[in-house]
Amino acid sequence: MNKVINWGIIAPGRIARKFASDLKLVENANLLAIASRDIDKAREFAKEFGADRFYGSYEELVHDPDVDVVYVASPHVFHFEHSLLCLENGKHVLCEKPMGMNARQVMELARVADQRNLFLMEAFWTNFIPSFVKFRELVANGVIGDIKVIQADFGFKANYDINARTFNKELGGGSLLDIGLYPVFLALELAGEPDQIKASAIIGSTGVDETCSMIFNYPEKGIVANLSSSFLVSTPTEALIYGTLGTIKMHAQWHAPTRISIFKDGKEDVLKFDEPGFGYEHEIQEVVSCLLDGLTESKSFPLTKSILLHQALDRVRAEIGLRYKYD
Ligand SMILES: NC(=O)c1ccc[n+]([C@@H]2O[C@H](COP(=O)([O-])OP(=O)(O)OC[C@H]3O[C@@H](n4cnc5c(N)ncnc54)[C@H](OP(=O)(O)O)[C@@H]3O)[C@@H](O)[C@H]2O)c1
Known part of the structure; x- marks a missing residue:
C-alpha cells in the first residue's frame, strides 16, 4: 500500500526532537504539522525537521484535516487532556509515557478511543526495540x-x-x-x-x-x-x-x-x-503499520498492557x- 501516514506533533520539547528525527527513518510516515504554545518555536521546529505546517496552539493542529495521527509529547499531567483533545477531534494518538497520571485516566482514554474507533497507544518504545x-x-x-x-x-x-x-x-x-x-x-x-x-x-x-x-x-x-x-x-x-x-x-x-x-x-x-537512530523509529513503525492495517490497537502493546502498567x-x-x- 502506498498510503502515507501524516503525523502531527503536540508540544515540541526535548523528546519530540528525537522523535521527529527518527520519524524520517520510517517508510510511509510524513511529519506534516507541529503545534507549540509559541508559534515561533513551532515554525523553527517545523523548518528544522521538514514539516510543512506549524501552529501556535494545539487546538489548531487537531483541526487540520490532513493530520492522521498525533504524537503527544507534553509533560505527564497534560497527556490525558491533550490525548482527549486529539481523540475528540477524530485523530489517532500516540501518547508519551505515562499515558495518564493514573489508571483511571488511561482507562478513560481507552474508552474514548474505542467509542470513536480510533487508534491509541502509549509510546512505550522499549517494547518495540x-x-x-x-x-x-x-x-x-x-x-x-x-x-x-x-x-x-x-x-x-x-x-x-x-x-x-x-x-x-x-x-x-x-x-x-x-x-x-x-x-x-x-x-x-x-x-x-x-x-x-x-x-x-x-x-x-x-x-x-x-x-x-x-x-x-x-x-x-x-x-x-x-x-x-x-x-x-x-x-x-x-x-x-x-x-x-x-x-x-x-x-x-x-x-x-x-x-x-x-x-x-x-x-x-x-x-x-x-541502532540507526535514537530507537523511536520502531514504535513509529508500529503505529504506521497498525494504521495502514486499519487497527485501533497495537497487538504487541495493547491498551490492556498500559492499564496493567x-x-x-x-x-x-x-x-x-x-x-x-x-x-
Ligand atoms: N520515551 C522516552 O524516551 C522519553 C524521554 C523523555 C521524555 N519522555 C516523556 O515525554 C514527555 C515530555 O518530556 P520532555 O523531556 O520532552 O519535556 P520538555 O522538554 O519539557 O517538553 C515538553 C513540552 O511540553 C509543552 N508544554 C505544554 N504545557 C507545558 C507546561 N505547562 N510546562 C512545560 N511544558 C509544557 C512545551 O511545548 P510548547 O511550549 O512548545 O507547546 C514543552 O516544550 C514527558 O511526559 C516524558 O515522560 C519520554
Whole structure:
C-alpha cells in the first residue's frame, strides 16, 4: 500500500526532537504539522525537521484535516487532556509515557478511543526495540529456564530544579512515573500482575518521589522482582534476569539495550545491536503499520498492557503515599 501516514506533533520539547528525527527513518510516515504554545518555536521546529505546517496552539493542529495521527509529547499531567483533545477531534494518538497520571485516566482514554474507533497507544518504545524483542524471545524460549529473580533499576542524577517537570509536582514530577515505570514494565512483561507490592521512597521538598524502591512478589510463580528508580543518583541502569538455568543481563541503558549477555554453563555469550537512530523509529513503525492495517490497537502493546502498567504504578504510589491532584 502506498498510503502515507501524516503525523502531527503536540508540544515540541526535548523528546519530540528525537522523535521527529527518527520519524524520517520510517517508510510511509510524513511529519506534516507541529503545534507549540509559541508559534515561533513551532515554525523553527517545523523548518528544522521538514514539516510543512506549524501552529501556535494545539487546538489548531487537531483541526487540520490532513493530520492522521498525533504524537503527544507534553509533560505527564497534560497527556490525558491533550490525548482527549486529539481523540475528540477524530485523530489517532500516540501518547508519551505515562499515558495518564493514573489508571483511571488511561482507562478513560481507552474508552474514548474505542467509542470513536480510533487508534491509541502509549509510546512505550522499549517494547518495540529489536534488541528488547530478542531479549523477550530468549526468555520465552526458556534459555535461562524458569525466572526466579528480576532485578532492574533506572537512575540518574537529575539537575535539581523545583520548576522542572522532573521535580515539579504540578507537572507530575517524581522518578516513578518518569523512569520507574520502565522497571515496572519489565516485571509485568516477564511475570505479569504481582500478588504483592512493597515500596518505599524518598519524598523530596517538592512532594514527589526522588528515589523509589519496589519489590514485586509472585509467591505462586516463585518470582521476586527488585526494582528501583532515582533522580538523586546514577545507578547502573541494568536489568538482570536470574533463571534456573542461567542469567540474562541487559546492559545499560537496559530500556534501549545495545548489549545483552547470556550467562550459562560457566560461559558468557554477548549479543550486540546497532541502532540507526535514537530507537523511536520502531514504535513509529508500529503505529504506521497498525494504521495502514486499519487497527485501533497495537497487538504487541495493547491498551490492556498500559492499564496493567498504570494499575501497578497506582499500587506503588499507594505504598509510598504519593498522591497527585488527579487521584
Ligand atoms: N520515551 C522516552 O524516551 C522519553 C524521554 C523523555 C521524555 N519522555 C516523556 O515525554 C514527555 C515530555 O518530556 P520532555 O523531556 O520532552 O519535556 P520538555 O522538554 O519539557 O517538553 C515538553 C513540552 O511540553 C509543552 N508544554 C505544554 N504545557 C507545558 C507546561 N505547562 N510546562 C512545560 N511544558 C509544557 C512545551 O511545548 P510548547 O511550549 O512548545 O507547546 C514543552 O516544550 C514527558 O511526559 C516524558 O515522560 C519520554
